[in-house]
Amino acid sequence: MRADLVVIGDRVRWSPTVEGTGIIEEVLPRKSVLARAAPPSRPLKEAARYKPAAETLEQQVIVANLDQVLVVFSVHNPTPNPLMLDRYLVACEAVELPMVVVVNKMDLLEEDEERDVLALYRRLGYDVHYTSAVALQGLEGLRAVLRGKLSVLAGPSGVGKSSLLNALWPLLQRKVGEISEARDRGKHTTVVSQLLQPDPDTYVADTPGMRQFRFWDIDPEQLDAFFPEMRPHIGKCRFSPCTHIHEPGCAVMVAVEQGEIDPLRYESYCRMFEHGF
Secondary structure (H helix, E strand, O other): OOOOOOOOOEEEEEEEOOOOOEEEEEOOOOEEEEEEEEOOOOOOHHHOOOOOOOOOOOOEEEOOOOOEEEEEEEEOOOOOHHHHHHHHHHHHHHHOOOEEEEEHHHHHHOOOOOOOOOOOOOOOOOOEEEEOHHHHHHHOHHHHOOOEEEEEEEEEOOOOOHHHHHOOOHHOOOOOEEEEEEOEEEEEOOOHHHHEEEEOOEEEOOOOOOOOOOOOOOHHHHHHHHOOOHHHHOOOOOOOOOOOOOOOOHHHHHHHHOOOHHHHEEEEEEEHHHHHO
16 A cells, blocks of 8 residues: 655655756655545456455545645535535544535525525534635635635535636636536546645645545544534443444434434445445
């Protein structure tokens, strides 16, 4: 298993060679990383024929030394995927990275639709921003969140990450793409991660859209600790350890029945625990 040797956000020592180029001599220790298990080069079942499953995973560091993660979803085109959002939240909770949820394309909401999209996450204590790159909605609040920090914009393709950057800082002129109507999916327009400096004290890593976010180095038995609403109930179950899925006398399952834990979040937990990372 190996991580990428150098990624955007890394601090390095280097020596200049010819004009405009140099050689990296040392990568300094990272204070934080956003990482996932790299997608296998071939289907996992096929790869397992050649090596044990545990050896098929490699760490893929997306950004190093970041201050926060902004996960961008859209209200439509493509529709939000709460399970993927929950996976990002768990990954950030596991490494104690602050996370901001950005709900983009608010201009696409119909008048009779619920405008407080993903309100559940605000109730859980996460910072949620509602934006529209087209209608220039919510941009000043988003700019304030980004100012003075190294942030990464992550999320699926087509949700408008590059469009938001263009709306915030038009001089960036980021390329934007279209949505596949047949699949309700975005097409990759950002094909490599890039570290941008739109203001003197502000750095933003723009990353390619990810259709999968597989966990790296998270123990399934610790998964409950990364769901804030479950933490008050951990340790109150009849059995220890408790998976919170089938055991009698489970305090977490009782909390779900009593409405203290949202059923959709509990479903996310169960799917992550039972179907692997």
